[in-house]
Amino acid sequence: MLTIGFIGAGQMAQAMVKGWQKREEIHQVVYAPTAEKQVASELGIQVVDTPAKVWEQADMVVLAMKPQDLQTVADELRLVRMQKPEVIIVSVLAGGTLKELHQVLGERLVIARAVSNINVALRYGYTGLAFDQYVDASTRGAIAMLFLELGKTDEYPEQKLSVVSALAGSGPAFVAAFVKSYQAVGQQLGLTEDQAQVIALQTLTGTGINMTETPLSATQLANLAIAAGVSTNAGYSYLTQGQLEEVLSGAVSATMDKNEQGDIS
Numbered sequence: 001m002l003t004i005g006f007i008g009a010g011q012m013a014q015a016m017v018k019g020w021q022k023r024e025e026i027h028q029v030v031y032a033p034t035a036e037k038q039v040a041s042e043l044g045i046q047v048v049d050t051p052a053k054v055w056e057q058a059d060m061v062v063l064a065m066k067p068q069d070l071q072t073v074a075d076e077l078r079l080v081r082m083q084k085p086e087v088i089i090v091s092v093l094a095g096g097t098l099k100e101l102h103q104v105l106g107e108r109l110v111i112a113r114a115v116s117n118i119n120v121a122l123r124y125g126y127t128g129l130a131f132d133q134y135v136d137a138s139t140r141g142a143i144a145m146l147f148l149e150l151g152k153t154d155e156y157p158e159q160k161l162s163v164v165s166a167l168a169g170s171g172p173a174f175v176a177a178f179v180k181s182y183q184a185v186g187q188q189l190g191l192t193e194d195q196a197q198v199i200a201l202q203t204l205t206g207t208g209i210n211m212t213e214t215p216l217s218a219t220q221l222a223n224l225a226i227a228a229g230v231s232t233n234a235g236y237s238y239l240t241q242g243q244l245e246e247v248l249s250g251a252v253s254a255t256m257d258k259n260e261q262g263d264i265s
């Protein structure tokens, strides 16, 4: 039995708990501050009332609070960090470098970063992992295997994680914004809300599965859809020659800037 402990019971922790809950050999325990005790209990896992109690039980502790709460959490863990230094720490915080995490939590501890997204709840997540020299190959492999349970995962040099966080961590919100626009346009053109929603979601899901299950690149798939007629190309050209990439680039830059401002340093 592997025990995974969570510090914080917000959106990201809940999504990970749900994803790993399908594995019987994983026991999960969470520290939920008062306001989230009820939510955490409803997840059906063990809830404890201090971060130290999570640490005492866990083989791996997931830091899932906001970066600004790191120092408070580190203080609450002061004693247990010394008593049980073999615990593996995985930070899902968007900010906070491995160097900074070591400075706050302890130089000799094993710490990894995992930049993930809420789709891990359905095991369709994407997680970018980063390690430093203190994490040996077998521990890296074990952590990667755990995140593989929650979707796809890759290892990155740490400096790439800010891009991964903006594209994958924040990505579900960006894709949802695209679906929302798709729906809105359908409604403006006379479809009902339901019709517009089904078309938007089925087209998004179908296209995603098509590109996942075939070797087609995005351009090749677009060309297939375009090849059958003349009208699709008019809209596709409008999108690709228009501002779509610029808008997305602006969204990603704004996200990366905000993450840097909220860093723990």
Ligand SMILES: NC(=O)C1=CN([C@@H]2O[C@H](COP(=O)(O)OP(=O)(O)OC[C@H]3O[C@@H](n4cnc5c(N)ncnc54)[C@H](O)[C@@H]3O)[C@@H](O)[C@H]2O)C=CC1
Pocket (backbone or CB within 6 Å): 007, 008, 009, 010, 011, 012, 013, 032, 033, 036, 051, 064, 065, 066, 067, 069, 072, 073, 092, 093, 094, 095, 115, 116, 117, 118, 169, 170
């Ligand atoms: N929500 C998302 O899609 C993603 C979030 N993240 C990262 O995950 C972390 C958590 O984000 P969310 O779950 O969205 O935030 P959230 O606000 O939903 O949850 C934060 C949790 O931390 C708890 N908390 C507050 N003060 C605490 C303290 N002193 N000690 C322990 N816990 C404390 C809160 O009560 C709450 O349970 C953030 O650092 C964020 O950067 C990363 C990728 C995606």
Ligand SMILES: O=C(O)[C@@H]1CCC=N1
Pocket (backbone or CB within 6 Å): 094, 165, 166, 169, 170
């Ligand atoms: O919004 C946030 O701060 C976090 C970081 C990545 C996704 N969500």
